[in-house]
Amino acid sequence: MKRKIIVLLICIVSTISILPNCVMAEDKEEPEIVDDSFQIWDLASGLNIISAWFENGDTNLYVSIKMASIKPKLFLGISVLWSHNNVDYYASFQNNNYYFGYNTNGYLPWRMNDTSGNLDLENNIIKITVPLSEIGNPAKGEKIHNTWAMTHWSGFLGLNFHYPFDRAPKWGTNGKDYFIV
Numbered sequence: 001m002k003r004k005i006i007v008l009l010i011c012i013v014s015t016i017s018i019l020p021n022c023v024m025a026e027d028k029e030e031p032e033i034v035d036d037s038f039q040i041w042d043l044a045s046g047l048n049i050i051s052a053w054f055e056n057g058d059t060n061l062y063v064s065i066k067m068a069s070i071k072p073k074l075f076l077g078i079s080v081l082w083s084h085n086n087v088d089y090y091a092s093f094q095n096n097n098y099y100f101g102y103n104t105n106g107y108l109p110w111r112m113n114d115t116s117g118n119l120d121l122e123n124n125i126i127k128i129t130v131p132l133s134e135i136g137n138p139a140k141g142e143k144i145h146n147t148w149a150m151t152h153w154s155g156f157l158g159l160n161f162h163y164p165f166d167r168a169p170k171w172g173t174n175g176k177d178y179f180i181v
């Protein structure tokens, strides 16, 4: 009997400790990218990146960005970038649309492809769907690396200028690698 009570108490305590995670179910517990330093842009909530993370299914990579707040504006881009097999990729939310693209030669111009996504305005999370077949078919166990995120000017004269405002993590560093599952 005493043992049953102890087990019950352990269950109750562990349930209570799990509760905050349940409330934050939309956030990944350990996002690959965390904004770890103050930048002046953090004062402008619509530009302020909190964190970003990756998930994947059999056919898609899902790229999520948590903002301080989401205020879709013309000429504002919110992008997550990564590399795989020496190719740089990005997923982006710009002008209320979702995009992904890649470039092997540098920054501009990046080829942009329309894609689908989801705006969670309650939790300020942008989730962009990127077909794995379009980003080099990373296989299970392979990593994507050089992960980072930024808010930036975009869409001017058809070009996608990448002049960052907020940058996560801080300049000179990247987020954690993500391994395809």
Ligand SMILES: [Ca+2]
Binding pocket: 035, 039, 041, 042, 048, 049, 050, 166, 167, 168
């Ligand atoms: Ca920030």
